[in-house]
Amino acid sequence: MDAGFPVVKLDNVRKQYGSFVAVHQADFSIGRGEFFAMLGPSGCGKTTTLKMIAGFEQPTAGRVFLEGEDVSQVPPHKRNVNTVFQQYALFPHMSVFDNVAFGPRSKKINEAEVKTRVNEMLEVVRLGDFAARRPAQLSGGQQQRVALARALVNYPSALLLDEPLAALDLKLREAMQIELKRIQREVGITFVFVTHDQGEALTMSDRIAVMSEGLVEQVGAPVDIYARPETLFVAGFIGSANLLPGTVMSSDGAGTRVQLLDGTQVVVAAGNSAPNASLSQGNQVTVMLRPEQVVLESEGSMKVFITDTVFQGSSVRVVGRTANDTEVTAIVPAGSNHKAPSAGESVFMQWHASAPYLLEGWPETAGSTNTNVDSIEATL
């Protein structure tokens, strides 16, 4: 983050509807030129938080700052932020040009400059030839880019995007991810986007705020959030993980020894634990092992009975059960010399000493979490 104020700052923001708390406490800053994601399952409060930045909702407690100025009580049309709505909300009775010109004209900018700015922005989103069309005559991806141009033409302090890619089909979504990044680099404006798709958040953002049930679980760079989750929720929600509950047996300078429920003992390297994890003897903890960090050998300590293998092109996903019937997953490179084991075999799970990572508490369901592994591998 650069010197001076952050572009957006949330100061202990809380939002309550009657007795329902939508956002318990949001407390983070977003820097200039950042591509920032608010990620979480539906109902986690991410869209409410976005609306409080835009001004469509007022916080029950706490303050919202834009460019260092408290805007908590400022109505949306007087805030220098713009939103790309989930369904784009393009004005159907106006041409593409008039849609994009709406913001500058509302600010009484003279028509000659409006024309220059709109045309310039239509070039940025590559819709120069479509100025005269109506929104209904455009494809989904084109409509999305009109919505982007319409917001960016105002040179906002921050651009807010509410699930911007949710309405597009998979192929177009992937293309638009790249397109969004390109546009953001080109205009250099701070992007704050809301998504429930962790792959999308990992691919596109500089930093991510992971939210769950109105709480901000962790704010950090994608790599950190993936490698060093601070809570069980983050560990399970981001990427795929084997979450193995156990008990701390001993801890010293070299590491922590944990006995898992199936009897296996794992040594977690010193420093490889969440900040809130207690390493005192007898404490209930969870050992996280990412599927791509484990290897399957013919001997070792953790015995796994293979139940299923899924060929994924570059890799094979191997699913098995431990001695106490906990499901675990391993990703084995395909086509290499060591052949992936097949269903019905028993093998042993091994890992590099730096792989295990310690989290406080036990998960609701032990074992592997099933999320899209490919999109994470593509990122890291």
Added chain:
Amino acid sequence: MTAAHDTKQKWGRGVINGIAGAAMLYLFAPIIVIVVFSFNNPKGKFNIVWRGFTLKNWAHPFSQPELTDALVVSLKVAFISTVIATLLGTCIALALSRYKFKGSGAVNLFLVLPLTSPEVVLGSSLATLFLSRGVSFGIVTVIIAHVMFQVSFVAVTLRARIRGFDWSLEQAAMDLGASPGRAFWKVTFPLILPGILAAALLSFALSIDDFIITFFNAGSLVTFPLQIFGASRVAIPAQINVLATMLLMGSITIMVGALIINSRRNRLNNGSEAKG
């Protein structure tokens, strides 16, 4: 498919078409008679028996001054009351579809009442109210009476049309720096305007041919329906048919015009617009 099945289906279709045709005839026959008899050359005062084709009624459509005066009164009443009712009805419809407020349920109920209660009851009770307040009957009382039922009509039809309107469009406008007023006039209003116009046209038609409520509250004022009703006891001149046909043509032209505008708009805004 078997041949027997085929014939059965053909039969069924024939029956349905027959019934539909009969229903259409039932609906349109009176209108056709009115138009045809505007070209009649009647003997005496009653234009009820066909005596031969003539254009003389159409050459002098305004030859009956009482009839023409009554028509002017009706147009005046319909115009003023439609403007007032459309204004009020639009506000009610917007308020009801945008906000949940205390008493919106009651407003909903009161809106439907004028449409469902018998006109005799509405007309007579309104007349009683005017009498007890010492208001003298005239064009003002008739306009008030018409506005009363037109408001309900405009509000109910418009609310149905803007159901599902995408209010995030207005949010988007404000997000882009438009004041709430500018957001309404530049975005919401143009999108619901066709709905407002349609409701206004229909309520205009309701006003111009209202008889019962008008009868109770007109005093000495004579509107077109009242004039025809009064005159029909002593004479039915063919000019009635001529003026009625002209009114009919006028409303058909307006309806077709509205339809064309609407379908052009819908093609342009295809789907992304509410039914506005």
